[in-house]
Amino acid sequence: MTNQETRPDTHVCADGGLPGPLAAREDGVPVEIITARDVPLGGPRAMNVRRTLPQRQRSLIGAWCFIDHYGPDDVAATGGMDVAPHPHTGLQTVSWLFEGAIAHIDSGGHSADVLPGEVNLMTAGAGICHSETSTADSGRLHGVQLWVALPEEARHSPERGFEHFVPEPVGFPGGSALVFLGSLLGSRSPVATYTPLVGAELRLDPGAELTLSVDPGFEHGLLVDTGGSVTLEGVHVPKDALGYTGIGARTLRVANGGSEPARLVLLGGAPFGEEVVMWWNFLGRTTEEISRYREEWEAQGERFGRVEGYVGHGGPGRNREGMSRIPAPELPPVRMRPRKNPPPHAQLNG
Template sequence: MSNLEKDPQEVVCHDGGLPGPRSACADGAPVEIITAREVPLGGPRAMTVRRTLPQRQRSMIGAWCFADHYGPDDVSKTGGMDVAPHPHTGLQTVSWLFAGAIDHIDSGGNVGAVLPGEMNLMTAGTGICHSEVSTRETTTLHGVQLWLALPDAVRNSIGRVFEHYAPEPVHFDGGTALVFLGAMLGSTSPVAVHSPLLGAEIRLDAAATLTLDADPAFEHGLLVDAGDVSLEGVPVPAGALGYTGIGSNRLRISNEGTSPARLILLGGAPFEEDIVMWWNFVGRDSDEIARFRQEWQDHGDRFGRVDGYVGLGGPNSLTRIPAPTLPTVRLRPRQNRPPHVQQ
C-alpha cells in the first residue's frame, strides 16, 4: 500500500503540547506514546489505515519515515486493495502482511507476491513505479506498510531493486520473532540496507515478558497490532506506537493479557539528514519534489512503466495514479526531533 491521499498536507514540526516521558520500571527507559491517526485511502469503499509515522510529534525513528497499519479488513465489503501504478523516489518500501496476499509489479520488471511472514522490499532510489493488488482469493487483508528514507550518499545512485525474504522463526521463552531487517535474538537478515536498522515481528504468549538486548545507539518504536501490551511497564494501546530514544541497552516488552499479542518492533540509528516527504516522494527540497511530480505527470523515463497491471475493475481500472496538486507554498524539510522521549 502506498500513500493515496488526494490532498497530502505539509506538516510543520514545532515544539509544544506533547506528552512527557513515562516509565513504570524504576530502571527502565522512558516511553513516549504515539497515537495513530486514521487515514482513508481512495474512494468511498477505501481501506482506512492507522498512521503512526509521520506525525508532528515525531517524524522518524531511525530511517523509518512512514508506518501504516491496516486491517483486519474484510475485502468482500471493501473491494480489496487495488493500487494502480504510482511513483516513488528516495526511499525503500517494506511490505509485511499478517493475513491475505498482494500481487506486486514494478517498472524494474519485478513481479512478486506479498505473503504473511515474508518481506517484500522495493528500492526506489532514482525512481520507480509499481502496482499492488490483493489476490482474488484473499478474504482478509491485514498488515503494515513501512518506508525507509535513503541517505543522500546513495539515493541518487541506486536503481530499481526488489528483494524478497522469508525469515525463519526465532523461538524464545514465551513467544517467537521474525526478524526481517537487521539483527535480533541471534537472527540476522541478509537483506541489504543503507543505514543501521532493525525490523521484526514479535508474537508474545499470554502473560509472557521478553527482555531484549538493545543497541544503545538505536531509537526504537513498538507498534502494537493486537494484545494488552506494555513497554518498560508503560501500556501501549493497540494501534499505537511506543517510542524509546537512544541510550537504552535493554527493552522489556510484556503481554499483560490472556490472549497472544502481536507487535512490530522498529529501530535504527537516528537519521541525521532533513528530508522533504510529499505524496510518494522523498527528496531534499521543494524544487526537487516539484520536479519529481512533473516528471511523473509527463510520463518521464525516471519512473518507467508497469507492464501487466490488471486492476480488480478489469478493463475499467485506472491505468496510473495522477499526482495531487502541489501546495501553493514551498515545502519545508522535515526536521526530526532529537532522539529522546519528549519532556
C-alpha cells in the same frame, strides 16, 4: 503502498528540538506514545489505514519515515487493496503482511506476491513506480506498509531494486519472533539497507515478558497490532499505537499482561541525520526537487518507468475507479517549510 490523500501534508524531517505532546514514563527507559490517525486508502469503499508515522509529533525513527497499519479488513466488504501504478523516489518500501496476499508489480521488472511472514523490499532510488492489488483468494487483509528514507549517497541510484526474504522463526520463552531487517535475538536478515536498521514481528503469549538486547545507538518504536495489555518498559502501549524509545537503551522490556496473545512490530535504527522533504510519495531534499518529480510523473517521464501487466479490480490495466495510473495531487502554493524532528529521546509531558 501509495499515500492517496488528496491534500498530503509536507514533512521536512531533521534533527531539532520540538517536544512530542503524548508521552509517558515509569521506572526504566522513557517511553513516548504516538497514536495513529485514520487515512482512507482511496475509492468509495476505501480501506482505512492507521498511520503512526509521519506525525507532527515525530517524523522519523531511525530512517523509518512512514508506518501504515491496516486490517484485519474484510475484502468482500471493502473490495480490498487496488492501488494502480504510482511513483516513489528516495526511499525503500517494506511490505509485511499478517493475513492475505498482495500482487506487486514494479517498473524494475519485478513481480511477486506479498505473503504473511515474508518481507518484500523495493528500492526506489532516483525513481520507480509499482502497483499493489489484493489477490482473488484474499479473504482478509492485515499488515503494515513501511517506508525507509535513503541517505544522500543512495538516493540518486538509477537501479530499481527488489528483495524478498522469508525469516525463520526465533523462539524464546513465552513467544517467538520473525526478524525481517537487521539483527535481533541472534537472528540476522540478509536484506540490504543503507542505514543501520532493525525490523521484527514479535509474538508474546498471555502473561509473557521479554527482555530484548538492543543496540544503544538505535531509537526504537514498538507498534501494537493485537493485545490490549502490552507494556514497554512498564508503560502501557495502546492497541494500534506506537511506543517510542530514544537512543541509549541496551535492553527493552516488553510484556503482555492480557489473556490473549499479542502481536507487535519492533522498528529501530540509528538516527537519520539528513533533512528529508516528504510530500505524497516523494522523498527529496528541496521544494524544487519535489516539484520536478511531480512534473516528471505527470508527463510520464522515463525517471519512473512503466508497470507492465497491472490487472486491477476494474479489469486489465484499470483499478475499480477506472484509472491506469494514480495522478499526483496539486502541489501546495507555498514553499515547503521545515518541520523539525525532535531529538532521539522520548519526549515527556510536563
